Amino acid sequence: MPVEPLSPEEIEDRLADLPGWTLDGDRLTRTYRLGSHFAATAMVVHIAQVQEELDHHSDLTLGYNTVALSVHTHSAGGAVTAKDLELARRVRDLAPAHGAH
Secondary structure, eight states, rough: OOOOOOHHOOOOOOOTTTTEEETTTTTTEEEOSSSSHHHHHHHHHHHHHHHHTOOOEEEEEESEEEEEEOBBBBBTTTTHHHHHHHHHHHHHHHGGGGOOO
């Protein structure tokens, strides 16, 4: 079943529950700052596990003590869909365990 793009209004409404996440063009983005490179690396591993569970993958960048995500749905023509917001929600939920802010 195809995934439908969300309207800008739907995206903004749903982003209200995702502090730090923003709409940047046609992508949802978020950067987390962590206490160390090791903590950032551990968070990347956990995000990768979530992405595998959802079968939905973001562009993921590991910095010294940062983790940056950028996501949209390729199968919806590069638009933001409910799949992207679900991934963002799951990452939001695991971030505190890594001391991310």
